[in-house]
Amino acid sequence: METQIPKTLFEKVWAEHEVTQETPANPAILYIDLHLIHEVTTPQAFTLLKNQNLNVRMPKLTIGTMDHSTPTVPIHSFKDIEIAGKSAANQVRTMMQNCEDFGIELFGFESNNRGIVHVIGPELGLTQPGKTIVCGDSHTSTHGAFGALAFGIGTTEVGHVLATQCLLQRKPKTLLIEVTGLLNKGVTSKDLILAIIGQIGVDGGTGYVMEFKGKAIDNMNMEARLTICNMSIEAGAKSGMIAPDDTTYNYLYDRPRSPKDNDWEEALLRWKTLPSDSDAIYDKHISIDASKLVPMVTFGTNPGMVIGVDESVPEKKNDKSFDKALEYMQILPGKPITNNEVDVVFIGSCTNSRINDLQQAADILKGRKISKGVKMLIVPGSQKIKKEAEELGLDKIFISAGAQWRESGCSMCLGMNGDTVKSGKLSVSTSNRNFEGRQGKGARTILASPLTAAASAIEGRVADPRHYL
Amino acid sequence: MKPLKHIESNTVALPTVDIDTDQIIPARFLTTTTREGLGDNLFHDWRYTNDGKENPNFLLNQNHNKDCQILIAGNNFGCGSSREHAPWALMDYGFKAVISTKIADIFKSNSLKNGLLPIIVDEETLNELVRQSGEKITINVEKSEMTISNNKKISYEIDEFSKYCLVEGIDQLGYLQRHTIEIKKFEKMRTWTP
């Protein structure tokens, strides 16, 4: 009898996609099942294809959307796109042309399916367990929440996938993150992943694919899981993965691009074989107790510089990079983080712009007003989410609280489309990066959950959402 | 890609840790559809003051650093975004190698595909290189070895395949295309279709 070597979820997906295996001299050739593209990281790849007279090998396995440099005000004509600047509009035009030239389906401005690339994949049912998924975008790790192997690639690799549907890859190592205990009220999956990054550091996952396991994860809905895998790249990991279970299957059932009828039954059988074998071995293992966590906020210029919202900012510590971050943030060391007045609140991005995130923010904002000096932008992750939120009346809650309600897109997450935080202003943001200038030159960013962001908007300073629940 | 066999240049050190891709090239410069000219905005917000003038305190703006081809950087260089604009900007500016104790995965992969050499060294070596910032070092890419001051030789590890592509100037797309038969076979043999 053949003895089966126990495998992790990652190893199963990897093995199923090896066109050729790696050797010391050569990397593996890995087959890609779904390639997502957007306007910013593709033009140079298409230029290469055109210059070399190459075709897209499997146009049906590539799906395009426009999200990064697109405006979040309603678009009636191309003139509206130019609000974000002439070169942004040119990039959008180039994307439309390239998709047309190569026969790639594009969810353009007129499409109800348009949205942030990592939001629409799951929403349409394109993101499925066991698939290999890539995109010229580091937060492609998001899709791992479905038990897919999903990771970000550069533009040269976008060209490789377009031309060959394959990538050259070295096999990463595996890191198990075991989450024990359950999250307390007011503490979300965003707080959990921030705490994990704080624990292992922004380079703690470099070279690894992470798998998240444990009761807290089992109890989460898909949206909360997406938030966790989304930010695994912020710990440097190649990808984050969560084994598929009934929550996953229920989410996917009857989505526009999910398998149907017989195909569904077959897929389900296949998906159920994916979870890691109980005796599978990981290269590294860490654990974290979810029940000990409080809402988390960052205080520095990377997502690993994070504390509980009820804590004081750490003292300077004679470490140039650390001290430089505190100086940039103009946040007083040794003082409660809640002392800091907030100018801008942003709820959105592929981390936290799904209907559940918006609902959580609305629960806090309902019947309340945001603080006078605060500008609050709420940007749904997709046009579908926008519609759903409006059907639930969330837009009215936001607007009467004093927030701005926008069209979908990346918006203030990276400030490429004209939605920026002004220099020196402090923003509490549900996005994923608090790098210097990420939300605009000189902008200061505190990362938090939608609950914490909404509470902070009301108080006009960094606030503990548990007081509102 | 041009073959890269040998680098000889003065170094410049930016010992800040976790230098992310938003510092290397801020997002607002990514609306381009070509890869040229990005060097002008390399490290933009550190390099220029608010009125657009060169910030004299930023190391790259100091005269003796202007034609450096080797960047010594603090731990975890290139973390953040997958934007290939980051290595494009570094190369357009004139850099041919980046040395650090850790270099983020996607940045490293992007660099190798463009002929920018990422070198990982231990902490002690990095500190030594930072102390000797501005001095000339030579890198023998074929031998994975650099020679620093006092003729001290330091070897480093690099993925064999990536090195081969760098040294020969090989485009990895060509390698993939030569495996079309295997790719077709894989597509035919697999038990399910995406």
Ligand code: SF4
């Ligand atoms: S929302 Fe932010 S992190 Fe997500 S894809 Fe857009 S720019 Fe990237």
